[in-house]
Amino acid sequence: MPDFVIHWHQEMPEQVSAWEFQFQSVGSREWTFVQRVDPVDGCVDCFQATVELPRTALFVRSRSIGSVEVSEWSRELPVYSVPEPILVTAIMLGVLWIAILGLVKSQ
Numbered sequence: 001m002p003d004f005v006i007h008w009h010q011e012m013p014e015q016v017s018a019w020e021f022q023f024q025s026v027g028s029r030e031w032t033f034v035q036r037v038d039p040v041d042g043c044v045d046c047f048q049a050t051v052e053l054p055r056t057a058l059f060v061r062s063r064s065i066g067s068v069e070v071s072e073w074s075r076e077l078p079v080y081s082v083p084e085p086i087l088v089t090a091i092m093l094g095v096l097w098i099a100i101l102g103l104v105k106s107q
Contacts, residue, residue: 003050003051003052003053004050004051004052004053004057004060005048005049005050005051006021006048006049006050006051006060006062007047007048008047008048008062010047010064013047015066015067015068016064016065016066017065017066017067018064018065019049019062019063019064019065020033020034020062020063020065021033021034021049021051021060021061021062022034022060022061022062022073023051023053023054023057023058023059023060023061024057024058024059024060024076025054025056025057025058026056026058031061034051034052034053034060035052036051036052059076060076061073061074061075061076062074
């Protein structure tokens with residue numbers, strides 16, 4: 001199972017005693033609880049967890065558990081995100097696109 005690292009900022013961290021994570025798999029509308037989460041050291045109110053997910057996981061969400069109440073589920077985060085293009089690559093693609101448009105317009 002691959003690991004997925006989640007970072008978050010928590011206001012009033014002293015009011016949270018635990019976190020729950022769920023994932024949604026390909027072709028399913030059901031949410032499944034994550035069985036293993038490893039916390040990672042952070043700042044006083046910044047947190048990071050490594051969540052163990054199956055390869056079929058598409059989205060992950062979380063909620064906090066306090067001594068009094070449980071929060072709403074977070075917005076779903078995509079497990080596999082599309083990497084952002086490198087600036088040089090983006091510029092080269094832009095120049096190529098402009099050249100193609102110029103060639104088409106001149107014909």
